Amino acid sequence: MDRLDAFPPPAELVIDLDRIAAAYRELSAALPGVAVHYAMKCNPHPEILALLHALGSRFEIASAGELDALVAIGVDPAHVLSSNPVKPLPHIARQHAAGVWRFAVDSEDELDKLAVAAPGAAVVVRLAAHQIRSGVPSEGKFGIDADQAVTLLLAARERGLIPYGAAFHVGSQMLLPHAWRAPLRAVGYLMSKLAAEDLFLQMVNLGGGFPAKYAGKIPPLADYGATIGAALRDLPYPVAAVCEPGRALVAEAGRLQATVIGTAVRGGRRWAHLDVGAFNGLMESLETGNQLRFPVSDSRGSATRDRFHLTGPTCDSQDTIMFDVELSADLRAGDQVYLGSTGAYTTVYASRFNGFDAPVQRCVTGVAIETSDDAAYCG
Incomplete structure (x- = not known):
């Protein structure tokens, strides 16, 4: 990355409202006669x-x-x-x-x-x-x-x-x-x-x-x-x-757009540090022992792939999202990583630990965004 001003804006969580509407209708149809009460703590x-x-x-x-x-x-x-x-x-x-x-x-x-x-x-x-x-x-x-x-x-x-x-x-x-x-x-x-x-x-x-x-x-x-x-x-x-x-209605509607702030090789493993991590948006990574696997893709989309450990921006070693995620081999600082199915619990769990901001949330309609059905993942 040659220019600081070339970095994309802070992490953003984009919510597809059309997808939430579809999820609500699907769940209601699957549970006829059951009144749906959205658990608003989710988002x-x-x-x-x-x-x-x-x-x-x-x-x-x-x-x-x-x-x-x-x-x-x-x-x-x-x-x-x-x-x-x-x-x-x-x-x-x-x-x-x-x-x-x-x-x-x-x-x-x-x-x-x-x-x-x-x-x-x-x-x-x-x-x-x-x-x-x-x-x-x-x-x-x-x-x-x-x-x-x-x-x-x-x-x-x-x-x-x-x-x-x-x-x-x-x-x-x-x-x-x-x-x-x-x-x-x-x-x-x-x-x-x-x-x-x-x-x-x-x-x-x-x-x-x-x-x-x-x-x-x-x-x-x-x-x-x-x-x-x-x-x-x-x-x-x-x-x-x-x-x-909760998550059944909103999780798949969300795509988190994060920026790579640095990469490193440690002990033969490649790490990609993002501008959002467990403490400012993805706490469920820690809650599940990194077993909750978000669909992931990146802005390079290179044919040559490699495995990365995805981690957050803070100095805490626990601030890691997922291990062994397949991404473009030439991923570097300034590139973007997209995490699907992040519409649930992402912003509500976020803190400003170490002074890093939570993702900005934006709702859209009439725009198809990549989420769990579209983003690639290899575990």
Whole structure:
């Protein structure tokens, strides 16, 4: 690189809104009768929220701040699920005052907070669902077994709250459609136990976990719909069903455009240092032990290829995205590297560690961008 001013602009995450719309319609068709509540923690960009709202999606939140963003675009809080099982008391009060009425819990302490800050609210008990490892493991922190859930919902009724539903989450990027069977059997057991106490649930929350395409194949969404539909029909009595997808709606819509800031050979291995890494956009690389493999291509597109370790700009050795990625052999500083399927969790996890900026996010329509279906990858 001969001129400093020849470097491309800072890293940019381009979001294809048309692709999000298509993903929403595909998931909705695969899960007929299941109300979709977008997990906005995944990517809360206002244009994404507005698009999904216009398409008829509802939303799931974990904080009062997330609710504020939804109210700003005209979302009715009565259609919002508050699914964080442990919430700060002021957040509960703010959400309830705004019109949110369904809250997840998995402890009596949370019931006590709801009784004070959201009297008369509907309670959705969070069940544990940790029998199968997902692609991006996220379970283990929340959830109780079905017998504990019976006790908790009866306690909710005693506190003047409404025992309303059951929820679970099989783990993010779940590649096994049958992972929903065991949790739904637990829901059925819970429903039967509660019926003996003259208490009947009204809703089951299937959580998220529906996968996006990264560098490998994923099962058809129809397989998930068939498994879930059969399990719902096996419940003791009909209940409303909802789900909380995140990455399944937005991941494949994103392409991260990064710049190579330097290359090096160390111990016989080639390294490409990018202007964006794990700490300012790609934290899921660390969360998965570098197992989440983004589709990758580069601006040179050379026929001669070599393998690189892709790493970020900070001085921390953990700041590495992927190992042994095939790119142009003549890759050098100033070239661009494109990472597909980066529409989920990229900007929300970003920090300014070491003073490096997070990627700029830009939404587009009517422009086909390379994402997981188009970018090349060799692992």
